[in-house]
Amino acid sequence: MLEKTTRMNYLFDFYHSLLTPKQSNYMSLYYLDDFSLGEIAEEYEISRQAVYDNIKRTEVMLEEYEEKLQLFQKFQERTKIFQKMKETLQSETDSKNELFSMLERLEKLD
Amino acid sequence: MLEKTTRMNYLFDFYHSLLTPKQSNYMSLYYLDDFSLGEIAEEYEISRQAVYDNIKRTEVMLEEYEEKLQLFQKFQERTKIFQKMKETLQSETDSKNELFSMLERLEKLD
Numbered sequence: 608m609l610e611k612t613t614r615m616n617y618l619f620d621f622y623h624s625l626l627t628p629k630q631s632n633y634m635s636l637y638y639l640d641d642f643s644l645g646e647i648a649e650e651y652e653i654s655r656q657a658v659y660d661n662i663k664r665t666e667v668m669l670e671e672y673e674e675k676l677q678l679f680q681k682f683q684e685r686t687k688i689f690q691k692m693k694e695t696l697q698s699e700t701d702s703k704n705e706l707f708s709m710l711e712r713l714e715k716l717d
Numbered sequence: 718m719l720e721k722t723t724r725m726n727y728l729f730d731f732y733h734s735l736l737t738p739k740q741s742n743y744m745s746l747y748y749l750d751d752f753s754l755g756e757i758a759e760e761y762e763i764s765r766q767a768v769y770d771n772i773k774r775t776e777v778m779l780e781e782y783e784e785k786l787q788l789f790q791k792f793q794e795r796t797k798i799f800q801k802m803k804e805t806l807q808s809e810t811d812s813k814n815e816l817f818s819m820l821e822r823l824e825k826l827d
Contacts, residue, residue, distance in 0.1 A: 624785035675734035676786075682827050689824055696813050696820070703806050706816070710806070713823075714799055717792050 612638060614679075618669040621678040630665045637662055681716050688713050722748060724789075728779040731788040740775045747772055791826050798823055 615638050623631050636642040636650070644662075648655040673679050692709050695702045725748050733741050746752040746760070754772075758765040783789055802819050805812045
């Protein structure tokens with residue numbers, strides 16, 4: 608569950624601009640602010656089931672956007688390469704060729 | 718016009734997965750394969766006006782996606798930084814600090 612929460616937080620971060628304001632509000636309260644379904648239902652004066660359905664549909668939409676655009680996946684790949692480049696830069700050896708090839712891998716991700 | 722064509726080619730490249738197959742086909746024929754509106758109309762046996770309207774609507778959609786996700790803008794910024802990092806790597810001086818700060822700028826784009 609924690610893993611799913613983390614993933615949904617990232618997907619929401621990347622794709623929230625493509626959601627409706629209502630979808631954004633429910634997702635934000637549920638995943639970022641850790642509200643329960645019941646608390647969100649009370650806040651918006653709708654049924655707990657309606658909140659649940661909306662959030663489930665939004666989760667599916669976010670996964671569909673990720674399937675199409677892969678922003679989260681590319682972010683993860685870039686993050687790994689950034690980390691490796693930093694380590695390489697911090698090492699004492701001369702590593703220009705290595706850095707160059709990492710840069711090329713970054714470029715291919717675009 | 719050439720500038721617009723280039724921009725549309727890029728936007729199509731980044732967001733085509735979010736379009737319908739029909740939108741994708743028309744855009745691809747018009748912008749990538751340089752078909753005229755009349756040729757596309759003939760190919761699909763619809764009016765030239767219908768092709769024109771569809772393409773204009775798709776252009777607006779692509780600009781809206783770009784406004785929301787800024788994938789093309791970030792790509793351009795990353796490309797500049799990549800180029801600068803390569804030049805820095807090719808220079809003879811020791812430039813680890815410089816490279817490090819460019820890496821940090823890249824990370825902030827994600």
